[in-house]
Amino acid sequence: MIEQPIYLDYNATTPVLPEVVDAMLPYLREHFGNPSSSHVYGRVAREAVARARSEVALLLSCDAGEIIFTSGGTEASNLAIRGTRMGDRRRVVTSTIEHPATTEPVGWFERKGYEIVRLGVDANGQVATRDLEAAIDYSTGLVTLMHSNNETGVLQPVHEAAIAARRVSAVMHTDAAQSVGKVPVDARALGVDLLSLVGHKLYAPKGVGALYVRRGLKIDPLTLGGGHEGGVRPGTENVASIVGLGAACAIAVRDLEQESARVRGLRDRLWRLLADAIPKIVLNGHSTERLPNTLNIRFPGVSATALLSRATRVAASTGAACHEGNETPSGTLLAMGIGDTEALGSVRVSLGRATSLKDVELGASELASAWRHLVVGD
Numbered sequence: 001m002i003e004q005p006i007y008l009d010y011n012a013t014t015p016v017l018p019e020v021v022d023a024m025l026p027y028l029r030e031h032f033g034n035p036s037s038s039h040v041y042g043r044v045a046r047e048a049v050a051r052a053r054s055e056v057a058l059l060l061s062c063d064a065g066e067i068i069f070t071s072g073g074t075e076a077s078n079l080a081i082r083g084t085r086m087g088d089r090r091r092v093v094t095s096t097i098e099h100p101a102t103t104e105p106v107g108w109f110e111r112k113g114y115e116i117v118r119l120g121v122d123a124n125g126q127v128a129t130r131d132l133e134a135a136i137d138y139s140t141g142l143v144t145l146m147h148s149n150n151e152t153g154v155l156q157p158v159h160e161a162a163i164a165a166r167r168v169s170a171v172m173h174t175d176a177a178q179s180v181g182k183v184p185v186d187a188r189a190l191g192v193d194l195l196s197l198v199g200h201k202l203y204a205p206k207g208v209g210a211l212y213v214r215r216g217l218k219i220d221p222l223t224l225g226g227g228h229e230g231g232v233r234p235g236t237e238n239v240a241s242i243v244g245l246g247a248a249c250a251i252a253v254r255d256l257e258q259e260s261a262r263v264r265g266l267r268d269r270l271w272r273l274l275a276d277a278i279p280k281i282v283l284n285g286h287s288t289e290r291l292p293n294t295l296n297i298r299f300p301g302v303s304a305t306a307l308l309s310r311a312t313r314v315a316a317s318t319g320a321a322c323h324e325g326n327e328t329p330s331g332t333l334l335a336m337g338i339g340d341t342e343a344l345g346s347v348r349v350s351l352g353r354a355t356s357l358k359d360v361e362l363g364a365s366e367l368a369s370a371w372r373h374l375v376v377g378d
Contacts, residue, residue: 003313004313005312005313005314005315006313006314006315006359006362006363006366007315007352007354007355007359008314008315008316008349008350008351008355008359008363009315009316009317009348009349009350010293010350010351010352010355011150011151011153011178011201011293011294011317011348011350012317012350013200013201013206014200014201014202014203014352014353015203015354016203016204016205016244017203017247017248017251017353019247019251020203020204020205020244020247020248020251021244023243023244023246023247024205024240024241024243024244024247025240027045027048027239027240027243028240031044031045031048031239032045033045033239034236035048035049035236035237035239036226036228036236045237045239048239048242048243049069049237049239049242049243050064051243051246052069052242052243052245052246052247052249053067053069053242053246054246055245055246055247055249055250055253056197056210056245056246056249058249058250058253059180059181059185059249059250059252059253060180060185060186060187060195060197060212061186061187061188061189062187062188062212063215065215065230066187066212066213066214066215067210067211067212067213068210068211068212068213068229068230068232068233069208069209069210069229069233069237069238069242069245070208070209070210070211070233071207071208071209071238072198072199072200072206072207072208072209073099073101073175073177073196073197073198073201073209074100074101074198074209075209075222075233076101076196076197076198076209076210076211077099077101077102077105077144077173077175077196078101078104078105078222079211079219079221079222079232079233080144080173080194080195080196080211080213080219081102081105081106081109081142081144081173082105082108082109082220082222083219083220083221083222083232084141084142084171084173084194084219085171085218085219085220086141086142086171087141089138089139089140089141089142089170090113090114090115090139090141091114091115091116091117091137091139091140091141092106092109092110092114092115092116092117092140092141092142092143092144093117093119093132093135093136093140093142093143093144093145093170094106094116094117094118094119094143094144094145095118095119095120095121095127095145095146095156096118096119096120096121096331096335097121097125097146097149097151097331097332097335098144098145098146098175099146099150099175099177101175101177101196102144102146102175106144115139117135119131119132119135120335121335121336122336123336123337124154124285124286124289124336125149125152125154125284125285125286125332125335125336126154126155126156126157126286126289127145127156127157127161128157129157129160129161132145132157132160132161132164133160133164136161136164136165136167136168136170137168138168140165140168140170141170141171142170142171142172142173143161143162143164143165143170143171143172143173144172144173144174144175145157145158145161145173145174146158146174146175146176146178147174147175147176147178147179147185147190147195148176148178148179148182148183148290148291149178149285149332150177150178151296151330151332151333151348152284152285152286152290152294152296152332152333152336152348153178153285153290153291153293153294153295153296153350154285154286154289154290155179155183155286155289155290155291158172158174158190158192159189159190159191161174162174162190162191162192163191165193166191171193171194171217172191172192172193172194173192173193173194173195173196174190174192174194174195174196175196176195176196176197177196177197177198177201177209178201178291178294179291180197180201180202180252181201181202181203181248181249181252181256182202182256182260182263182291182292182293183256183260183291183292184256187212187214192212192214193213193214193217194211194212194213194214194217194219195211195212196209196210196211196212197209197210197211197212199241199244199245199248202248202249202252203248203251203353204241204244204245204247204248204249205241205244205245207238207241208238208241208242208244208245209245210245211233213232219232221233221234223235259353260292261292263292263293263351263352263353263355264292264293266351266355266356266357266360267292267293267294267295267351269357269360269361270295270349270351270360270363270364271283271295271297273360273361273364273365273368274297274364274367274368277364277368277371278299278300278368278371279300280300281297281298281299281300282297282298282300282342283295283296283297283298284296284297284298284333284336284338284346285336291350293350293351293352294348294349294350294351295348295349295350296333296346296347296348296349297346297347297348297349298338298342298343298345298346299345299346299347299367299371300345300375301345301374301375302345302371302374302375303327303344303345304318304344304345304346304347305318305327305344306374307345307347307367307370307371307374308347308370310370310373310374311366311367311369311370313362313363313366314363314366314367316347316348316349316350316363317347317348317350318330318346318347318348327344328344329343329344330343330346333346347367349363
């Protein structure tokens with residue numbers, strides 16, 4: 001009998017919640033209309049999209065009219081970054097630890113001759129506020145800084161970046177894909193102009209996301225077509241998945257405080273178990289200013305790939321899930337000043353709604369046992 005694996009990779013993706021599936025099913029069956037159609041089938045679909053828009057907006061503490069639906073976080077960030085109107089300004093300020101959904105469109109600007117300022121991070125994995133303030137000047141058209149890092153879970157000074165950007169009338173974007181649904185994310189309180197989120201990180205299906213666009217800000221579409229989503233994102237809306245995203249956001253609003261506290265307790269329990277079992281184990285990144293579900297752990301004397309190959313019941317990540325397949329050091333960890341060997345020995349563990357105390361205890365036991373086998377041959 002094959003033992004049930006222990007899923008500890010919620011930052012890579014989350015299962016779709018049963019409540020979300022139930023909300024979606026009618027729009028895959030009887031309510032199949034095109035939201036742009038004027039008849040009753042279209043009206044039902046259109047109302048469902050509007051309701052979902054309000055549910056997403058409630059989670060972000062913004063207006064429904066400030067939400068644009070996309071195919072996911074990558075499209076949302078591309079739309080935000082490449083769609084920004086910078087006029088004569090030719091500087092983009094970002095960090096060295098961004099997700100490829102940010103680094104690649106920023107690189108597109110670089111190839112067009114823009115000046116790109118990539119700010120480093122300290123040993124805790126955070127960009128320094130003083131560096132942001134020094135880099136953001138009147139030549140800056142866009143600042144893009146992730147809300148939390150997908151590998152370490154470390155929170156970034158987005159609000160401080162937004163203040164600096166507003167001072168010089170630059171556009172401020174944040175990739176909040178990993179944060180939304182795990183910690184409070186208030187778009188207005190943050191002071192950002194643009195904010196990306198993705199469904200499959202908060203228990204909605206893959207292939208759907210959203211972009212917050214501050215009221216009054218105009219951005220250019222990436223694709224040309226009809227007038228859907230305020231003319232910014234043409235194409236018939238993916239109604240069922242949008243409904244799923246809305247349902248997932250409504251659940252997050254309902255459960256955020258309680259679930260965050262529960263998962264934080266399990267995360268801390270997992271860390272204590274591993275720290276007690278493995279001498280010289282190290283936590284990568286800030287110890288408190290991080291997502292409540294995430295640990296990035298440096299296992300001494302082993303490679304993360306070998307460790308996870310030995311701990312066969314544990315489903316975790318050796319770095320960003322998008323980059324797996326090659327045993328190369330994480331760029332995020334290298335940016336924090338961690339050496340190649342130590343970075344290669346680091347594992348990202350991320351917990352979620354289905355994680356139990358039993359999962360944490362078994363997971364810690366499996367990882368510790370695998371480490372001992374590799375190091376001392378137990």
